[in-house]
Amino acid sequence: MVPTTMRKAVAASAAGVAAAVMITGCSSTSTSEASVPQDSGTSTLRAAFAGGSTETLNYLQGPTALDYVRARLVHAPLCELDPGSDDGVAYGVVESIDVSDDLSTYTLHVRDGVTFTDGAALTSADVLYSLQAPVLLEGLPFTKIVARGFDLEAATTPDDATVVLPTLAPIADGRELVCQSMLAIQDGTTEFTPTTPSSGPFTIASFEPGSSTVLERNDDYYGAAPALESIELVSIADGTARVNALRQGQVDYVSGLAPAQARTLDDVDGISVTTSELPYASYLQFTMSTASAPLDDVRVREAIRLAVDREQIVENVYFGRAFVGNDLPALGFPSYDEGIPQREHDPERARELLAEAGAEGMSLELTVGPELAGMVETATLVVEDLRAVGIDAALRELPAGQLFADYQAYLAMPFRAGYNPPAPFEANHTPGTLPEVDALVQAARSGASADERLAASHAAQQLLWQQGNQLGVVFVPNVSAAREGVSGIRELQFPDLAQATVTD
């Protein structure tokens, strides 16, 4: 056992990790819910993730999916995104959130009776500290989403059960910001070790970065008691090795499979493959730089969007385990505009538009790297489709890690691959490309009534669909596989193992 002391250092790979961490919905997910956890006795689940030696208990700096899966089992969430519910969130140690009429103050009510593993009661001071921790402890940028919407320094705790958060500017979606990824930690926590007080359904019995973590059930957990007695999270970096370990019975469950690996498991008896459902799929997109000709011409951008055969990508790259995109983010979230028609594969129209714009035979280099399952393969097909409509397209493939490493170079690429983890559109919109869209998104976040806000959001999406600079071809879910007898795992963006059950 190596109790690792987490020090400064910042962590997280690319954007993937980013919002990646953020979503853990609560209902409306593809769960094989185990309604009655039977024999809550001596069961152990062995689950394998990519992990790696960069693993850390500090989820504010953790670069791998495993870091968040583990943190979510050890620390209770304040609340979670839950696109199906009235408030859009499911409550945790925060039992409700009130919004002032002028949308400028949020009041968080802390659940009574929640305790940390050291016996201390969880109070408003802990909740406020949990919200401030990403800034205080130098968390990675994606963890700081609450600080982007709220004035955390001016926040107050009038009593043990109440946190009052003033917004930086009036916003209606503050609940979604607070609930995107925030876990409850104790006031004053500066380092994360196996013995750091926590409040989640499990506690850490041992932690060896890059190898394994043993978690044991926390019998004092305030919520639904886990059926499992313990969970062993193992780190197996290579997807094929993960599949081999599952097939041989060395582990019960594996996550983060590539499409081809999942396919090899389809015909294996005693193993079932599961895919996270919408909205829990990453948005794989190719951004066109509008800074220079010919991509500054909206006709050229539309031609490129029409040239690509999305169905073919879903079939040939993902073997059907993906969702066709419509050049818009946040598919599956409540404010996603279902009314906008799906952009079809229309190479004829693409050629016409290119001719109108005088851009026939234009050359275009698409830069890509292996940062998301199927990203390079998708880009390869996109380039073929573009060639088919007369564009002199070429693919530039970077080694793993490099795509986002040099951010200035990334921004300067005329046509570049990227992806966004599942997250609501408005709060995660990056302004700067189309001012009109930016204004609409602002209205969608601060409008007086819900109808007004939705109308503004739809108008923004309409504009993005017509004039935007993203070719959004596909939404990529997380693919997992388990042996027979494993159930109750919620396939969110990252799997939630808290209510899993195991039988032989």
Next chain:
Amino acid sequence: MRTARWLTVRVAAHAATLTVLSAVIFWATEVLPGDAVGVLSGQDATEAERASVREALGLDRPPLQRYGAWVVDALHGDLGTSLISGRDVGEIVGDRLGTSLAVLVPAALLALLLAGALGTAAGLRPGGWLDRVLSGVTLGLVGTPDFLVATALLAAFTVGWPVLPAVALVPAGQTLWQHPDLVVLPALALALGAFGATMRLLRAEVGQVVASPYAELARLNGVRGAAYLRLVVTNAAAPAVHAFALMTAGLLGGAIVVETLFNVPGLGQELTTAVAYRDVPLVQALGLTLGAATLAVLLVGDLVTRALTPPSRSTREHP
């Protein structure tokens, strides 16, 4: 006495080489496009957030200052902390070195055994049936990529005849050294892929010695059996020992494919990840560890060669 002086000079030269290597590695990480800030921030961070990450990592200082600080710390035995996970670099390298060695040591012993036995057997009767069969087999193995050898072994011992674990999962609190069953397949994969070159060199040398007047004289004088074998092998082994040392050094950092497939995260795999993450302190430490280990293995190889070589020839070979 001469050996002691020779050894001192060699060790000093190796220390100098490592010093230069540290500068070269640092320079190489500098010229790589991008840095850990970009890797950590992802594509959606704002400029202000990027700046704060850069400051937190200390990457806002000029390169020379960072290198200088690293050298001073390294001389005090502090290799720094990983930019990505915040873990102590010395601890990570120690872990990975232990894992690498747990596979490498049995693999090297196995390769030595295979190369020694088969190379000698083939060289004693060059052109014989055994020699021809072994030549074919080793040429095939030398030409087969690591992942094919590893995959074939996986198919054979985990699917066809499932007697060995497919993936090295070490129970919490234990090390790979305590689980020989987990080491068998990766070590076998490495040994099979690596012993060919050494074996062929030994075979050629043995063949030459057997055909030399010296060996013929020994045979005519009635030297037989083990004594004859020892005479032949000690006279033939020097070049093969060199080849073996080189091969072993190469495996330490170059067993990435095997490490990946069997999930034995060793130095090679760690270095690949560290470079992808632009984790400079970790790249530095891993690079220097690999450099030092390689030089040490080569030094041992040279020592063995010296011991095997008759003094009259050693003056010529090691001026």
